[in-house]
Structure formats: structure tokens, C-alpha cells
Amino acid sequence: MNFGSDNVTGVAPEIMAALVAANQGAAIPYGDDESTHRLQEIFSQLFETEVVIFPVVTGSAANSLALSVITPSFGAIYCHEDAHINQDECGAPEFYTGGAKLVTLKGEAGKISATDLAQRLATAGTGVVHRVQPAAVSITQATEAGTVYSLEEIGAITQVTHSHNLKLHVDGARFANALVTLGCTPAEATWKAGVDVLSFGATKNGAMAAEAVIFFQPELAKTFGYRRKRSGHLLSKMRFLSTQLETYIKEDLWLKNATHANLMANRLATELAAIPGLELRYPVAANEIFIYLPETVISELFAEGFKFYRWEPGGDLSLVRLVTAFDTEPEAIAAFVETVKSCLIVS
Numbered sequence: 001m002n003f004g005s006d007n008v009t010g011v012a013p014e015i016m017a018a019l020v021a022a023n024q025g026a027a028i029p030y031g032d033d034e035s036t037h038r039l040q041e042i043f044s045q046l047f048e049t050e051v052v053i054f055p056v057v058t059g060s061a062a063n064s065l066a067l068s069v070i071t072p073s074f075g076a077i078y079c080h081e082d083a084h085i086n087q088d089e090c091g092a093p094e095f096y097t098g099g100a101k102l103v104t105l106k107g108e109a110g111k112i113s114a115t116d117l118a119q120r121l122a123t124a125g126t127g128v129v130h131r132v133q134p135a136a137v138s139i140t141q142a143t144e145a146g147t148v149y150s151l152e153e154i155g156a157i158t159q160v161t162h163s164h165n166l167k168l169h170v171d172g173a174r175f176a177n178a179l180v181t182l183g184c185t186p187a188e189a190t191w192k193a194g195v196d197v198l199s200f201g202a203t204k205n206g207a208m209a210a211e212a213v214i215f216f217q218p219e220l221a222k223t224f225g226y227r228r229k230r231s232g233h234l235l236s237k238m239r240f241l242s243t244q245l246e247t248y249i250k251e252d253l254w255l256k257n258a259t260h261a262n263l264m265a266n267r268l269a270t271e272l273a274a275i276p277g278l279e280l281r282y283p284v285a286a287n288e289i290f291i292y293l294p295e296t297v298i299s300e301l302f303a304e305g306f307k308f309y310r311w312e313p314g315g316d317l318s319l320v321r322l323v324t325a326f327d328t329e330p331e332a333i334a335a336f337v338e339t340v341k342s343c344l345i346v347s
């Protein structure tokens with residue numbers, strides 16, 4: 001069983017079936033197909049406001065292109081030091097903004113705080129020609145630590161962001177997992193909390209390769225079509241992207257998938273944390289677990305065929321990341337826990 005990432009999964013059968021069904025006959029290319037046109041209405045209804053949605057193929061593209069709309073080349077983007085846009089996108093945000101600077105903040109459990117953001121902005125050098133100019137804030141929901149911002153935390157961050165005339169971007173590669181945990185509506189988790197633009201993830205939660213940028217203020221979206229085209233993310237056969245997103249939302253498939261992934265993570269974390277000597281690094285709020293495991297246990301798990309990442313290699317203990325997904329089976333959770341227990345009893 002592969003707990004390395006939710007990127008390792010196949011495609012949800014409902015989405016694969018929809019792709020086969022969409023593969024009939026011709027369709028107008030470059031987003032003028034019927035499925036892509038339906039997305040605007042579907043997602044405006046889902047978010048209870050008029051949104052402008054642009055399908056793209058990867059989360060990195062969604063993030064860096066969204067940031068390019070809200071950040072000038074001389075701008076500063078404030079984010080957590082462990083943010084995916086800072087650690088794992090190979091400079092794409094800096095590239096697509098034309099050179100903007102990521103200004104990182106520390107924060108417990110993968111989250112930045114409104115207080116720290118306000119303090120950093122107070123000395124940011126707004127109007128000083130020698131300094132990059134504050135332009136955007138980016139948070140990840142659910143975070144790279146597997147935690148989730150509460151609505152109050154988001155509201156506090158947006159209050160600071162907007163009081164400084166900045167825009168707030170949310171990296172929602174795992175937005176569905178966070179939404180299930182929050183138990184609120186998509187509107188409450190985004191624009192009603194002050195979010196300006198959302199990278200809406202679907203790939204990790206059942207899509208083949210489908211993400212989207214969602215603007216909650218249509219005027220912000222004016223240049224995005226050109227930016228998307230020149231980045232190579234305007235698919236000629238866009239119907240095969242839009243069909244995935246349509247199906248992902250249809251009959252709450254996205255929430256069912258995320259609910260299962262989160263349930264499996266919670267079960268795995270609870271059972272591992274109950275084993276004497278094992279300790280979680282962060283509270284598990286979505287579908288990612290960060291836990292310290294003895295090297296002897298890690299070796300045995302690898303030998304038994306389990307796959308996952310060492311997140312911070314240590315001495316006798318290493319921090320590992322375990323990620324569950326829509327297709328994680330309870331039997332795999334049980335087998336992982338039994339292997340850990342049997343190894344610890346022996347050693």
C-alpha cells in the first residue's frame with residue numbers, strides 16, 4: 001500500500017466513466033465546448049455567487065498563474081515557509097509573476113497567523129522604492145502539515161490582508177479535505193471569509209489531472225485567459241478537463257472522496273498514536289499524517305512493501321508523512337498498524 005501521497009492514486013471510477021462518455025464525437029476546442037461552458041454556472045451555484053473558473057492541468061499552474069494576476073513583478077507574496085509555492089514549484093510563482101518575491105513567515109503546524117502577518121507588513125517598506133511592494137498573501141488549505149485553517153483564522157488573515165490593500169490566494173490542492181473537516185459551505189470557506197482567488201484542487205481527490213482557478217471577483221479574472229494561454233494551460237481538448245471537474249462536483253463526489261480519505265487518516269493516526277512511544281508531529285485534520293517512527297520500524301514497513309516518505313530523516317527516529325486518499329482501504333490501515341506493532345514488540 002502506497003501512503004506516499006494522494007498523488008499516487010488512480011482516477012475515481014466515476015470520473016473515468018465520465019471521460020469515456022465525453023469521448024464521443026467532436027467538440028469545439030480551447031474551452032468553447034459545452035462542458036466548459038457549463039462549469040461557470042455549476043461552480044457559481046456551488047459557491048453561491050458569480051465566480052469565474054478556469055480549468056488548468058496542475059496545482060502548480062493554478063497557484064502560480066493565480067498569483068500572477070494579483071501580484072506585480074515588483075510585488076511581495078507572503079506565505080508560510082513550508083508552503084508548496086515556496087518549496088515545491090521550482091520558482092513557478094516567481095516566474096509567472098515576472099519576478100515577484102515570496103516573503104516567508106514561520107508558523108506552528110504549517111499555518112501563518114494574522115498577528116505575524118500584520119507585524120511583517122508593518123515594516124514591509126510600502127512605498128519605499130528600494131523594497132518589493134506587498135501585494136498578495138497565500139495560504140494553503142489544507143496545509144502542507146495536514147492541518148486546516150479555521151474560518152476565524154482565515155477571517156483574521158483576510159482582515160489584515162485587505163486592510164493593507166493586498167489580495168488573498170488560497171492553495172486549495174486539498175480544499176475538499178479541508179471543507180469536510182470544517183463542515184461549512186464552499187462559500188463560507190472562501191469568499192465569505194474574504195478569499196479573493198482559489199486554486200481548486202481535484203487531482204489528489206479522484207480526478208485524472210484537473211485543477212481550476214476560481215475568481216470570486218470577476219474583474220480580477222480579466223487577464224487570466226491570456227496568462228493561461230501563454231503558459232500552455234489552455235487545452236485544445238478542454239472538454240476532457242471540464243468533464244472531470246463537472247463529475248467531481250456532481251452528486252458531491254468530491255466530498256464523499258475527501259470524507260473517506262480523512263476518515264482513513266484519522267483512523268490510522270488514532271491507532272498509531274495509541275502505540276506507546278509513537279508521537280504525532282501535528283494534529284491530523286485532513287488526510288496527511290506526520291509521525292515519528294523508529295528507523296527499525298521504517299525499514300520493516302518498507303520491507304513489507306509499504307511506501308511513504310521520510311519527511312525529516314533523523315537518527316533513531318525519523319519524521320515520516322503518511323497520506324490517505326479516496327481509495328485507501330481499511331485493510332491497508334490495519335495491515336500498516338499491525339506491522340508497526342509487531343515490529344515494536346519484537347524490538
Ligand SMILES: Cc1ncc(COP(=O)(O)O)c(C=O)c1O
Nearest residue numbers: 007058059060061084140171173
Ligand atoms: C499543497 C499543494 N499545493 C499544490 C500542489 C501542486 O500540485 P501539482 O503537483 O499538480 O502541481 C501540491 C502537490 O501535491 C500540493 O501538495
Ligand SMILES: C[C@@H](O)[C@H](N)C(=O)O
Nearest residue numbers: 004005006007084088
Ligand atoms: C511535492 C509533493 O509534496 C506533493 N505536493 C505531495 O504532496 O505529495
